[in-house]
Amino acid sequence: MVSRVVFGRGSFNQLGDIIAPERLNRKAPFIFLVDDVFKGNSDLTSRIPLAYDDQLLYISAEHEPKTSQVDELVESIILTHKDRPSGIIGIGGGTILDLAKAVAIMLTNEGEAKNYQGWDLVKNPAIYHVGIPTISGTGAEVSRTTILTGPERKLGINSDYTPFDQVILDPELTKDVPKDQWFYTGMDCFVHCIESLNGTYLNAFSKSYGEKALELCKEIFIEDNLSDEESADKLMMASWHGGMSIAYSQVGVAHAMSYGLGYLLGIKHGVGNCIVFEHLEDYYPEGVALYKAMRKKHNIKIPQGICADLHDDEFDTMIDVALSLEPLWENAIGKNWKQVITRNKLKALYQKM
Secondary structure (H helix, E strand, O other), X not given: OOOEEEEOOOHHHHHHXXXXXXXXXXXXXXXXXXXXXXXXXXXXXXXXXXXXXXEEEEEOOOOOOEHHHHHHHHHHHHHHOOOOOOEEEEEEOHHHHHHHHHHHHHOOOOOOHHHHOEEOOOOOOOOOEEEEEOOOOOOOOOOOXXXXXXXXXXXXXXXXXXXXXXXXEOHHHHOOOOHHHHHHHHHHHHHHHHHXXXXXXXXHHHHHHHHHHHHHHHHHHOOOOOOHHHHHHHHHHHHHHHHHHHHOOOOOHHHHHHHHHHHHHOOOHHHHHHHHHOOOOOOOHHHHHHHHHHHHHOOOOOOOOOOOOOOHHHHHHHHXXXXXXXXXXXXXXXXXXXXXXXXHHHHHHHHOO
16 A cells, blocks of 8 residues: 555645655655656646756656656666665656656666566565656556556556555646546546456455445536536545555456557557447446446547457457456456457457447
8 A cells, every 4th residue: 555645735835845854865866757748837847846966857648658668767767877766756647657656666676677567576675656646547646556568568567566655646736637638537447446346356445445436436427516626636536546446456347458459559548448448338337327428428529440440460469468467357257257258259349449
């Protein structure tokens, strides 16, 4: 679990005080990985507490994070600074937060990031790392995984060393998120809840978080009685609770198939989940019906026909990626999932997208 969290409007201003005791020495910098959408946004960047040899790196979130990108960042940091950094601070959406977690891990573990894609492969604790989400829904701020696209697969670095040491939840930072992106990442949270609450891994701990996140999603995306501030506050809490729910259970069919879309086509995670979830009535009938009501209410257009021109070998690639995520299928279907989920069944689903 994340050991320390601060929540509240304006709490971003506490960042300097929070990280100061963690500075190892004047030559051991903090590295700030910041979504480049904030480049030139003095309202945020002027409040980043740079000192001594600290470094601010703007990172594009246009594409899903890659293992090669992690390796390049780690190499650059090592070559630029003689001393090991005091910490990594990620400021952005799921892409930036996942990169921050992965870089913090790879600064203390040898080899390439691709070698740590999987479950509990990390041997050494990561350096101190802080997550500050500027969009709500992904749950990346609280999860024990970093979703990375590698040369062979899209899979997270799942370990007890992955979660942030500190998270700052400031809903003010989400005020300028475009509506489509707000919906896609919000639905990532919603799908977390549906897959967790309907999974075979469900337990009392994950259920309590999943039920609260689902209740909040209904308030945000169905009801009409929330102000913009209330909606932003609640979605940030829904994201946290949804992430906690899957941390103690697992996701399911939508995420497994979305990883296939992301690996082959570069479809970003939130919209990928929406594309897949449109066609999962057989697995989550109530959840899909509620999702479609939310989509209709907010007049969101989901991309269509993205798989229309794919060849058989491309479908095979997506299917291979999806099937490699065995814990997700076991959670969704049960231990006999390999008898239920066939390649033909997955191909037929992808062909609808």
